[in-house]
Amino acid sequence: MAEREFIAVIPARYASSRLPGKPLAQIAGQPMVAHVWRRACESRATRVVVATDDARIETALAELGAEVLMTRVDHPTGTDRLAEVADRLGLADDAVLVNVQGDEPLIPATLIDQVADRLFDDPEASIATLAESISDVETLFNPNVVKVVRALSGRALYFSRAPLPWDREAWDRDAWDRDVFATRPELLETGAWLRHIGLYAYRAGFLAEYGNWVPSPLEQLEHLEQLRALHHGHSIQVALAREPHPAGVDTVEDLARVRALLETADDRGDA
Numbered sequence: 001m002a003e004r005e006f007i008a009v010i011p012a013r014y015a016s017s018r019l020p021g022k023p024l025a026q027i028a029g030q031p032m033v034a035h036v037w038r039r040a041c042e043s044r045a046t047r048v049v050v051a052t053d054d055a056r057i058e059t060a061l062a063e064l065g066a067e068v069l070m071t072r073v074d075h076p077t078g079t080d081r082l083a084e085v086a087d088r089l090g091l092a093d094d095a096v097l098v099n100v101q102g103d104e105p106l107i108p109a110t111l112i113d114q115v116a117d118r119l120f121d122d123p124e125a126s127i128a129t130l131a132e133s134i135s136d137v138e139t140l141f142n143p144n145v146v147k148v149v150r151a152l153s154g155r156a157l158y159f160s161r162a163p164l165p166w167d168r169e170a171w172d173r174d175a176w177d178r179d180v181f182a183t184r185p186e187l188l189e190t191g192a193w194l195r196h197i198g199l200y201a202y203r204a205g206f207l208a209e210y211g212n213w214v215p216s217p218l219e220q221l222e223h224l225e226q227l228r229a230l231h232h233g234h235s236i237q238v239a240l241a242r243e244p245h246p247a248g249v250d251t252v253e254d255l256a257r258v259r260a261l262l263e264t265a266d267d268r269g270d271a
Contacts, residue, residue, distance in 0.1 A: 006116040006201065007095070008045035009085050010036055011078040012061075012102035014054035023057050023102050025255055028262040031060050032249060035105035035262065042109035044116070045098065051085050077225050079200075083207040093205030096120065101198060105258055106246035111199060118154075118239040119201040125155065126206035126234040127226070130241045134193040146196040146224060148238055156236040159196055159224050167192075194238075197245045200226075206234060 012023040012033045019025070023033035033050065040048045050061050053073040061068045069088065075081040082099055091097070098116050100107060111130060119128035131148050134140050140147075143161040150156050158164065206229070216231035218224075229236060249255050 004044075004117070004120050005046045005096075006044070006098055007047045007049060007089075007091075008040040008043060008098045008100050008112060009082050010040060010048070010050045010100045010102050011081045012036075012050055012052040012054075012057050013075075013078075013081075014052070014057060019249070019251065019255065022249065022255075023052070023054075024060060025249070027105060027255075027259050031057075032105050032255075032258075033057060033061065033102045034064055034066075036100060036102055036107065037061065037064070037066050039105070039107045039109055040100050040112060043098075043112035045112065049085060049089075050102075051081050053081075079202075079207070079225055080211055082202060083211040086202075086204040086207045091204040093203065093208070095204040097202050097204060097207070099200045099202065101248060103250065104246070104248040105262065106248075107199070108243055108245075110243060111197075111241055111245060114239060114242055115199050115201045118237045119203070122154070122235070122237045124235060125237040126203055127229055128201040128237040128239065129156075129226070130197040130199050130245065131194040131238050132197060132241045132245060133191050134195045139195060140193055146198075148194050148196040150194070150238045154237050154239065156226075156230065156238050158230070159222070159226055161222055161224070163193065165192060194240075196238075197241060199245075 014021055024031045027035055037050060050066050050068045051071050052058055053071055058068045058070060069085055071081050071084050078099060082097055086097060096116055096119055098112055100112060115128050115130055119125060139145050140163045146159055146161060147164050148156055148159050149164055213228055213232060216228045219227040249258055
């Protein structure tokens with residue numbers, strides 16, 4: 001591939017514990033995954049591939065002219081599905097793929113470009129991803145929000161569901177009631193806490209290795225697959241997102257919110 005060229009891959013699995021059939025959920029007259037595909041097509045990606053294990057998704061996307069690759073049904077993670085895509089496309093080890101989640105119909109194309117550029121900027125890194133500042137207490141202490149700490153180089157030191165880093169001077173062992181923020185709101189203005197955004201760029205050579213590794217102990221504790229890469233000594237670059245990252249669709253409530261946003265935009269003619 002030429003310099004800074006990358007492929008956007010959208011893993012789209014039909015099964016979902018909280019929202020079955022999520023990729024085909026209708027939003028403004030189109031399946032949700034179609035909105036994601038269009039966003040990815042707005043990026044600099046030279047190729048956009050939807051990777052699915054379901055014929056219904058394949059049919060829906062093929063009707064729109066999207067490139068669809070049918071993959072195995074037994075992949076435990078989206079990263080494993082990407083590894084199959086890289087292998088079947090016969091990509092060189094240095095080829096870059098961006099994993100665009102199939103449940104993010106509001107994803108800005110600029111963030112897709114940014115995460116790819118972050119990986120290109122660090123030839124020794126295997127992965128790049130994004131983060132944004134945490135500015136409220138509920139987000140910081142929410143275990144469903146992944147936090148990341150990084151080095152001066154921008155490389156990730158660790159990812160966790162816990163409120164890392166821990167402010168030893170501000171919090172004691174009883175500070176989990178979060179009252180400290182009521183008296184010291186400036187703590188959240190330091191930029192010390194970062195929310196991880198689940199948008200990844202990978203090198204194809206890394207993906208080939210990843211598929212051969214068993215889950216690491218920390219990964220199993222935190223249920224965070226990126227810890228497998230750190231466990232095996234691979235570097236992950238983390239950039240601060242250039243613009244806000246809209247929340248994806250995990251629940252029925254999320255779906256209603258996104259429907260309202262995109263249907264309103266469609267009515268205005270700017271979807």
